[in-house]
Amino acid sequence: MGGKSKVLVVGGTGYIGRRIVKASLAEGHPTFVLQRKEIGLDIEKVQMLLGFKMEGAHLVEGSFSDFQSLVDAVKLVDVVICTMSGVHFRSHNILMQLKLIEAIKQAGNVMRFLPSEFGMDPARMGDALEPGNVTFEEKMRVRKAIEESNIPFTYVSANCFAGYFAGNLSQMGNLFPPRDKLYIYGDGNSKVIFMDEDDVATYTIKSIDDPRTLNKTVYLQPPDNILSQRQLVEKWEEMIGKKLEKVTISEQDFLNSMKDLDYAEQVGVGHFYHIFYEGCLTNFEIGEEGEEASKLYPEVKYTRMDEYLKMYL
Template identity: 65%
Template sequence: MGKSKILIVGGTGYMGKRLVKASLAQGHETYVMQRPETEIGVDIDKVETLISFKKQGAHLVPASFEDHKSLVEAVKLVDNVICAVSGVHIRSHSILLQLKLVEAIKEAGNVKRYIPSEFGMDAAKMKNAMEPGKVAFDDKMVVRKAIEEAGIPFTYVSANCIAAYWLGGLCQFGKILPPRDHVIIHGDGNLKGIYVNEDDIATYAIKTIEDPRTLNKTIYISPPKNILSQREVVQKWEKLIGKELHKITLSKDDFLASKNVLDYGQQVGLSHYHDILYEGFLTSLKIGDEEEASKLYPEVKYTTVDEYLKQYV
């Protein structure tokens, strides 16, 4: 397969910068949308990130969600488009901005594949998700509907649990660094999650972009060694630091009682932890080998939970 031209929208963000890196690493001619200062504010970090992309060989493309013509012109430069605008409410939530990008892709008429901003749990399987967290999935389904009604070729990438948000805090809600004395166990701690390194998510996503096997499908990143319960994650950390943590069990009722003192963004996050750690939404996820990224691309050496946790020792 020849290497295509890829436009990455949201390239300076958490997942976006990893997608740019992976696209370049896999030899694609990579274009990154550069939004005007009026949209990003005086954000020096984003400017520096864009300049670093340029030094690595990426092309910067000035365009704005508020300027339809500029979006169409940007899209016409490439074969494929990947969007990585934020869908995390504690940071910013811009999922529905993609509706403007979908309109531009539809008008341009040249895009062979669009990967929308998902990279988490499969929105189509989260119909029974807890409120207010369900809004994240509902918005993604609005975007999917627009993509499919426009007849745009797509791949949806479901990466389940992003490692930094989950493994860093040993699956404790609101924690991003692993403790060395005690840990809160959600429920019985035995329901399994699926944890994926952010760089691996980007690598797999770029792999799918011109693979005919992934056209108009949802692809799941579910590395077999990374399907673990919270207790299993804690045990791996204990082995690394040579110490057993004191464990405090938190019931579902007590967990939900904490919701009332949280702001909206935190309530959304709490809902996701509830769905995975108390309801086991990912435990029941059934997919075939033809849908699973590590089976489709065995040449990729994915990061195991053990390897990921070592950076915190």
Template identity: 80%
Template sequence: MSNEKSNRKVLVVGGTGYIGRRIVKASLAQGYPTYVLQRPAAEIGLDIEKLEMLLSFKKQGAHLVEGSFSDFQSLVDAVKKVDVVICTMSGVHFRSHNLMLQLKLVEAIKQAGNVKRFLPSEFGLDPARMGHALEPGRVTFDEKMKVRKAIEDAKIPFTYVCGAAFAGYFAGNLSQMGTLVPPKDKVLVYGDGNTKVSIMDEDDIATYTIKTIDDPRTLNKTLYLRPPENLPTQRELVQIWENLLGKKLEKIFISKEDFLASMKGMDFAGQVGVGHFYHIFYEGSLTNFEIGREGEEASKLYPEVKYTRMDEYLKVYA
């Protein structure tokens, strides 16, 4: 098993992105030959940060493979070099939103015919459970489901990794919209603040993702990121922060109706964000279901991973 493991070659598409760079790091750390799709010079342009990150991956032992979504054959050629493809394209609207580009990648994987596992860009709410989602935010889930359908229709072996909120966007700011740092005086609380939310350090998400890639238990299944010690309510997050700060924050409770009404007059990205927050904090859509036979829970499968607890995570901000 160990020999097979070290030989499985991994291609990361979107390797310089927010989750992508962590997946590259985790893949290298777990000893896999790691390839990163590098866009041609004309597409990188003068984006020096992206280029420096790619070169730093190369220094750490990753292989850079040139390829572009505007050149289908280059995608096929890149995919032919590897056994596993992980796509980490952004699905959020305040950054670049490129989920549907993955359909080209699915076509390339289908044509190449050699990929043993494909992990599309997921990582958040499980789109299969979001058929009821609010407009306009449901576009994210609808697009992810179109990608899933294409994968399954093409009979490409897959693993979907989902079920956690990113700590950088949900813990560090105590889940406040429009800021990334925790408040010092007052905090907006959604509903009664008692909904359990699965929140994970992004580096841990990457570690678990790489663990799945040659695990037969995750083949054609959904891996849910729901570690039992990282299911804080918003009130619990606030309390952790208050303990670190040594003072109480003023709490402003927002009813479901008022929260939804706040969408009016927002731009598209803002409306999408409000919808997603609504599903997470008012409906509990990350935690309000049992994981059935179609899924596995990450911390149960990989008890050896020492994931970061949110009380540790928030210390950095104090």
């Protein structure tokens, strides 16, 4: 690609998508955001899109119910990044990407596609608990379609978003850190990778023109953010000058808690189990099929979790 690649973000008003748009603009990429008619009367998303436009992004009308509009949007760019959420009850969004893949195939000009992943690596989650396994299986269906279509790709495994996992000291059902009592999963020593969401976006955009990441998985594992739950709690205790009461939840008690939960909650509990009891984010070595982001881009000054937690004081 000559110069900075042109980028289309699908799902640009979402939790990660809005950050991807800003990171793309900050890196000087001509940035296009799919303006879906399904947005309807969601004024906050409309205003966000207009804000992107004022910052220099181009809005492109398109809809998954209008295939030609997707093809036309894809033809404008070199790189397509999809950030449509696949969390819990919205997992059907993952398979909507199959239409996007068809549009990319028909357009024939895309040099890199980044599908909506940004969490655990689904290729390593073949034994995931039900019903959370559905999300991983659908992501693997999308990967299969990409690779069978010979579309150049980069997959991004971003691990745990700090807003959901660090700011609350990994407590389910709350997004603020406790100041008196908290739950520890098992021995609390499984290593977890916590990522500031803006850093996720920065590393993602860094990867899109990099030949080292072509047809590979980029794992976001900055070393200072590989922490156990207990280490994370200790950082918070030091900040507030107080030790918290800790209640340990055994593996079996944690799994037993799933039976009375609804579907979305069961998915969340399953993911927490794999992260905090099995250590699924750190119990493997990155092979030839992957690259680690902080090694590729040492110039990125990523946010450490003690810095991140300061906003909660």
